[in-house]
Amino acid sequence: MKRLVRPSMEWKKEHQDYVAEWGSSRMVPSSYNLDGHASYQDYLKALAIREEGNNPWLPSSNYFLVNEENRILAMVDIRHELNEFLLNVGGHIGYSVRPSERRKGYASLILAEALKKCGELNIERVLATCDEDNIGSAKTILNNGGVEDKSFTEEDGNVKRRFWIENK
Numbered sequence: 278m279k280r281l282v283r284p285s286m287e288w289k290k291e292h293q294d295y296v297a298e299w300g301s302s303r304m305v306p307s308s309y310n311l312d313g314h315a316s317y318q319d320y321l322k323a324l325a326i327r328e329e330g331n332n333p334w335l336p337s338s339n340y341f342l343v344n345e346e347n348r349i350l351a352m353v354d355i356r357h358e359l360n361e362f363l364l365n366v367g368g369h370i371g372y373s374v375r376p377s378e379r380r381k382g383y384a385s386l387i388l389a390e391a392l393k394k395c396g397e398l399n400i401e402r403v404l405a406t407c408d409e410d411n412i413g414s415a416k417t418i419l420n421n422g423g424v425e426d427k428s429f430t431e432e433d434g435n436v437k438r439r440f441w442i443e444n445k
């Protein structure tokens with residue numbers, strides 16, 4: 278069964294393989310970036326501090342979506358609260374799917390699973406955002422009941438589409 282698991286030493290190699298497959302573009306969500314950590318243990322320590330909430334990071338929860346063969350298919354980062362940046366740009370939930378596993382429904386699945394976690398955290402209205410040109414992400418959010426709100430234009434001109442999901 279596909280399931281969410283918390284990052285831990287057990288997932289070191291899988292996480293590194295995912296990052297290698299990702300290539301040189303900026304890691305999404307950024308909390309899964311392994312750059313600048315001397316070891317995986319150091320990364321996990323830094324992640325734990327970040328998850329607790331460590332200015333500018335608000336408390337958050339990280340999960341991998343893994344399959345029956347213990348392969349990481351996707352990653353999600355759930356922010357428990359919104360600040361101005363998250364309200365306009367980042368939203369409650371950030372996710373990515375492993376490049377070789379795209380177009381198989383896993384983004385829709387990890388967002389659905391993340392919404393259950395949001396329920397456990399009593400987040401009743403979940404904000405999910407995506408870049409204007411990210412059709413796959415917009416469809417993922419719409420597949421999970423997203424209702425579109427006003428877009429936000431960042432300083433560099435990038436337009437974020439913003440969707441609310443009622444999570445009751």
Ligand SMILES: CC(C)(COP(=O)(O)OP(=O)(O)OC[C@H]1O[C@@H](n2cnc3c(N)ncnc32)[C@H](O)[C@@H]1OP(=O)(O)O)[C@@H](O)C(=O)NCCC(=O)NCCS
Binds near residue numbers: 305373380
């Ligand atoms: C965007 C992303 C998460 C989509 O993941 P995915 O697993 O391929 O998505 P799904 O298979 O669940 O597809 C969801 C829907 O989007 C469509 N879709 C996915 N990628 C698409 C693309 N590149 N172009 C057009 N439609 C696309 C699917 O066909 C599906 O449509 P349907 O529901 O009508 O059948 C993935 O491409 C990714 O990780 N991109 C880089 C990181 C990123 O953009 N994260 C989101 C930040 S907001």
